[in-house]
Amino acid sequence: MHFLWAFLVGGALCVIGQLLIDLTAMTPARILVLYVVAGVVLSALGWYMPLAEFAGAGATVPLLGFGHLLAQGVVDAVERHGLLGALTGGFSAAAGGIAASLVCGVIASLLSKSKDQS
Amino acid sequence: MKLSKQEYDQMNKQASPKSKLLPDCLWAFFVGGAICLLGEVLRTLYGRWGFALTDAAALTSATLVALSAVLTALGWYHKLATKAGAGTLVPITGFANAVVSPAIEFRVEGLVTGVGAKMFVIAGPVIVWGMMASVIWGVIYYFIRPLMGG
Numbered sequence A: 001m002h003f004l005w006a007f008l009v010g011g012a013l014c015v016i017g018q019l020l021i022d023l024t025a026m027t028p029a030r031i032l033v034l035y036v037v038a039g040v041v042l043s044a045l046g047w048y049m050p051l052a053e054f055a056g057a058g059a060t061v062p063l064l065g066f067g068h069l070l071a072q073g074v075v076d077a078v079e080r081h082g083l084l085g086a087l088t089g090g091f092s093a094a095a096g097g098i099a100a101s102l103v104c105g106v107i108a109s110l111l112s113k114s115k116d117q118s
Numbered sequence B: 001m002k003l004s005k006q007e008y009d010q011m012n013k014q015a016s017p018k019s020k021l022l023p024d025c026l027w028a029f030f031v032g033g034a035i036c037l038l039g040e041v042l043r044t045l046y047g048r049w050g051f052a053l054t055d056a057a058a059l060t061s062a063t064l065v066a067l068s069a070v071l072t073a074l075g076w077y078h079k080l081a082t083k084a085g086a087g088t089l090v091p092i093t094g095f096a097n098a099v100v101s102p103a104i105e106f107r108v109e110g111l112v113t114g115v116g117a118k119m120f121v122i123a124g125p126v127i128v129w130g131m132m133a134s135v136i137w138g139v140i141y142y143f144i145r146p147l148m149g150g
Helices: A002-024 A028-044 A048-055 A063-111 B005-015 B021-048 B053-073 B076-084 B092-105 B111-118 B120-144
Strands: none
Touching (some): A028 A063, A028 B092, B053 B076, B092 B111
């Protein structure tokens, strides 16, 4: 059952992004920024955790989940290190995803040749 | 041919393709949903192989990022993205694509100012504003925590 919810919730979150593209002509960069910041805000309000528990990867794979991860990381870090945690928590939580993307980017740029995108 | 702005707008409107809002949204829904479903399958598998919940989630992200990088390098991710739109943009695979794609494209400009800098053309703003939001939330949390009885 949780597979179905992951599919439906993940799909729905992507449809919201598609509506933003088609109806507001927002650029991809702006949409990604909006999703991550919105994820932080929703998580801070305590609304994202229930969705993540309910839909699993359907909530954590879209970039809203990345924002949720940042917000959770910062809460954990503040609990452990006080105010300093506000500075360290976000990057600690996001480190895996960001480092994986960077490593893949470098390897891909070394192995692959640029090709015509059209 | 001389045109007023209104006439030009009118002609532009007629020449533009009809709204493809519904097919766009269906593509985004099914492709985005499928990527999340794959994520859920991976998360379940990693959990079954004995990884803790948070580790399984991080491994899932890393796997999807690596998969996206391979598909991006082969040029397939871009092809899928032209159909799926936000379905390929919003999941973490879209973030990885936004890093890997310029890294490959700007390889010709060198490893430092090409790959190193241009990689962040889209990911940079995401990291900057995500991080700003998280720091602000961290400071707020620090001050409201005593009030929450935590």
